Amino acid sequence: MRAPTTILPLETQGLGFAAGATRILSDVTLSIAAGAPTVIIGPNGAGKSVLLRLLHGLLTPTEGRIRWGELSGDVSRRQAMVFQRPVLLRRSAIANVLYPLRLAGIPAKQRTDRAEQALALVGLSMLADRPARRLSGGEQQRLALARAAATGAEVLFLDEPCASLDPGATRAVEQIVARLVAQGTKIVMTTHDLGQARRLAGHVVFLHAGRVAEQAAAETFFAGPAAPEAAAFLRGDLLPH
Numbered sequence: 396m397r398a399p400t401t402i403l404p405l406e407t408q409g410l411g412f413a414a415g416a417t418r419i420l421s422d423v424t425l426s427i428a429a430g431a432p433t434v435i436i437g438p439n440g441a442g443k444s445v446l447l448r449l450l451h452g453l454l455t456p457t458e459g460r461i462r463w464g465e466l467s468g469d470v471s472r473r474q475a476m477v478f479q480r481p482v483l484l485r486r487s488a489i490a491n492v493l494y495p496l497r498l499a500g501i502p503a504k505q506r507t508d509r510a511e512q513a514l515a516l517v518g519l520s521m522l523a524d525r526p527a528r529r530l531s532g533g534e535q536q537r538l539a540l541a542r543a544a545a546t547g548a549e550v551l552f553l554d555e556p557c558a559s560l561d562p563g564a565t566r567a568v569e570q571i572v573a574r575l576v577a578q579g580t581k582i583v584m585t586t587h588d589l590g591q592a593r594r595l596a597g598h599v600v601f602l603h604a605g606r607v608a609e610q611a612a613a614e615t616f617f618a619g620p621a622a623p624e625a626a627a628f629l630r631g632d633l634l635p636h
């Protein structure tokens with residue numbers, strides 16, 4: 396399903412983004428390697444979603460640069476993003492998964508196999524023919540994950556994938572993330588849920604006021620972050636912007 400080369404590591408150097416006179420991100424230098432998920436955390440408005448959109452290529456940096464691994468070439472089909480509120484077509488669940496595969500020029504037989512595998516991965520095989528927009532919020536999010544996974548993307552960006560989900564639906568999404576990781580997919584995600592960050596992260600990037608205040612292996616970070624803002628965030632203190 397996947398090309399033999401890798402598009403990782405994903406590196407940024409002095410990345411910045413401003414909208415008019417408003418500076419949203421500054422001096423973000425990161426290296427995102429293969430392996431367990433990279434989880435981006437930080438207070439509201441810290442710039443987490445903007446960073447994810449820059450990495451995915453939806454926004455263009457106003458400063459610095461983004462570089463994918465040397466063997467990458469065109470990475471647009473090798474990485475995908477799942478949004479907090481997925482936009483689904485007014486079609487069946489499986490048609491939503493098939494559609495991007497057709498756009499990517501994948502032959503019909505392979506499309507069906509991939510779509511069925513992806514629906515099985517997210518536990519939606521039984522609902523393949525159900526209109527996508529009639530699925531519950533949690534099922535819609537799982538369908539969005541299936542749609543992204545079916546493309547065979549090496550890297551998946553997930554922006555607050557469980558933001559409006561209850562604990563059961565959140566658990567289901569976390570299980571899907573674990574399955575994707577086991578298949579070798581690199582997950583780069585944002586979350587508000589520190590419990591989720593602890594459960595899933597291999598690497599943590601802590602953003603505060605548009606800057607990386609700390610980045611570390613998850614174990615190190617949660618054992619005791621070095622940055623005072625990160626320590627305050629973990630304690631649940633309110634942080635000034």
Ligand SMILES: Nc1ncnc2c1ncn2[C@@H]1O[C@H](COP(=O)(O)OP(=O)(O)OP(=O)(O)O)[C@@H](O)[C@H]1O
Pocket residue numbers: 414417419437438439440441442443444445446
């Ligand atoms: N296109 C834009 N133009 C102007 N301001 C923007 C734009 N996009 C985002 N912002 C602002 O940039 C800041 C960072 O936004 P972002 O959505 O990345 O934060 P976040 O860390 O994901 O927050 P949250 O946790 O609340 O989702 C916010 O103050 C937001 O209002």
